[in-house]
Amino acid sequence: MADPQGGGDDDFEAISVADRVAAEALIVDVDGFEGPLDLLLTLSRTQKVDLRKISVLKLAEQYLTFVDRAKQLRLELAADYLVMAAWLAFLKSRLLLPPDPADQGPSGEELAAHLAFQLERLQAMRDAAARLMGRDLLGRDFFARGTPSGVARVRRVTHTATLLDLMQAYARIRTRDEFRPFVMDRDKVFTMEQALDRMRGLIGFAGDWTQLASYLPEGWENDPVRRRSATASTFAASLELAKQGQIELRQGDTFAPIQIRRKPE
Amino acid sequence: MTDAPEPEESLFQAPPMGEQERMVEAILFATAEPVTVAELNARMPHGCDAAEALALLRKRYQGRGVQVCKVGDAWAIRTARDLGFLMRKETVETRKLSRAAIETLAIIAYHQPVTRAEIEEIRGVSVSRGTVDQLIELEWIRFGRRRMTPGRPVTYVVTQGFLDHFGLESARDLPGLKELRAAGLLENRPPPGAMADQGEDETAEDGQSDMFEDES
């Protein structure tokens, strides 16, 4: 994705030893990066400008170079680094080529501005986090009462639980449930294909009206769950066979037993 | 510890007495055990006179809601005797809720309004009366509307007290299963097959012990 046009400016031989050491250090450290945005933020520091004035094009090139070198060193990069590389290659082409008037999508500048915004926002959150941790902290810089509840004790037992307990309890119950139907339902389902196979084999012998219920497979009549499934599929199969003109159906009254027979030739 | 002779002349000037009083106040407040004058002196900057600062502090707290009291040969801040009646609430002992109770509570929270039969169906074991009673006593659940089905069973719902305790704005804000898993709050799925039986066994046992527990 990022490799074809990169060949020219990525001439490995041309790079000074110091640059190479620096690049390798960056790559070896790839585990230390918290994702592509973090890596971009680190790369952007080499530009030594306000993040608002950063050259996204230059940044994209730096990133693509980084990914190429990682490849040359046969380093496995996580998928999201490669996704970012593909996107930056796309952005780079947008920034370099004159805009296509037929194109509806956002312009290269808009995309670049958004990336700059994302970097600035991430940096801002980093700074905010540092300021937060740099504050006076309870238990380090200021303190709560050392002896709470100083007075005579009236003992009363109350029960408590945390939100974590609650959610974990629920998860425990529900994950147990998730397996049950998956494991057990298979043998309680009589499929329509099975019912069709069974009936096709049997109708040849049924010259006269017989109750549909008698076509239920053996071993499926007693367990209510199994019976329900077998009844439904047998009924559906009988409709299918009637449609194909192989059998006839009749029912004496509402809710009366359904009867079938082979259609006389 | 530091009963060094009074330095004739200190290299560093000791903080003003007002500052020393503040220091004694902070130390007495934050320390779990009563503190001796020697300890105070050891903790305060060189040249301080803890005894004098303590005397000033003691005077300052005269007639206040808390007092600087002598405990043996050490000092502590204690609630004024006449206000002891306000402190009763601090001495509540808390225990973890039993697994049966927390599971029942979780089901009510996620499925409310829910009947006892439904709770039992979800948990896979019967719910003892004591468990429900305990949750009602904690004011975490209450009766909802009766279900308009045969038998008109009562339903259970969670209370405002429940939401307060668990820091929720509404029960609908509880994360779903997918979200629990995404947040890493769900233990890893045990391999299917090995799991189904084990889990059930465990719960059954639990439900039983719970039943006995509740009798007490």
Next chain:
Amino acid sequence: MTDAPEPEESLFQAPPMGEQERMVEAILFATAEPVTVAELNARMPHGCDAAEALALLRKRYQGRGVQVCKVGDAWAIRTARDLGFLMRKETVETRKLSRAAIETLAIIAYHQPVTRAEIEEIRGVSVSRGTVDQLIELEWIRFGRRRMTPGRPVTYVVTQGFLDHFGLESARDLPGLKELRAAGLLENRPPPGAMADQGEDETAEDGQSDMFEDES
């Protein structure tokens, strides 16, 4: 808890304000956790005005070794910040938080209420399992209202425990909050071309101003 209507005329006369101040003082001294005005009123005799007594007490402790601090909508007594050096013995070693956890915490604090997807969008990586878990366990974050967007995702907000730990009166006092907002860095700006997200953006902003206004 006790939001009973103001009694026209109390059967028992409320204690004088000086006494009420002593009571608040005693209760706050005895408790390590912040106490809300509602809780104070519930524990004090009928007819007391804890809020007024608190204001007096706060003034009284100005410049002293301990301070009356506001923590969200609750109050606590804490040692003065400049005296932390005296308390080396009391210092509790807190578990080192990972960089990911600290960043996630900051994002939740500044962007609250915020969804997991938004946190991931800001950090550019998925939030690893256990990070959110850890912050919930520390009781620094909790679930807020679900976002009214497709999928109704769960949101996260910071807790009173967070404010207490970081010595903040309210989430509005987060360092640099105004500047960040003015710079547009707390916006949930959708990537260009993603029109569908605009609705979400609006809601997010709404929710946020909501959250911070609540504290007043």
